Amino acid sequence: MQVTAMAEHVFKPGEKAPQAGIYKVLHYQHRLYHEVTVLAGQSLPSCRRCGKDVRFQLVSAASPVEDDADFQQAPGEGGKQST
Ligand SMILES: [Zn+2]
Numbered sequence: 329m330q331v332t333a334m335a336e337h338v339f340k341p342g343e344k345a346p347q348a349g350i351y352k353v354l355h356y357q358h359r360l361y362h363e364v365t366v367l368a369g370q371s372l373p374s375c376r377r378c379g380k381d382v383r384f385q386l387v388s389a390a391s392p393v394e395d396d397a398d399f400q401q402a403p404g405e406g407g408k409q410s411t
Contacts, residue, residue, distance in 0.1 A: 346386075351363065365390075
């Protein structure tokens with residue numbers, strides 16, 4: 329099976345993750361891909377083994393739970409839902 333990187337966004341080490349989420353890590357030859365979680369704005373590291381040939385690809389964007397509207401401590405409203 330060949331990995332075809334079409335118009336998908338692939339990030340290089342040193343670039344900053346545009347959004348938090350799960351990224352697929354694509355190593356150069358020494359290892360199969362795996363997934364990691366990255367925080368928004370975090371600069372992507374280079375690999376200890378394949379250095380700057382490693383690539384990161386956003387698989388699934390996710391935001392920290394405290395940033396989610398339904399989990400924010402809203403002042404005032406008690407988060408009450410009427411059915
Ligand atoms: Zn590597």
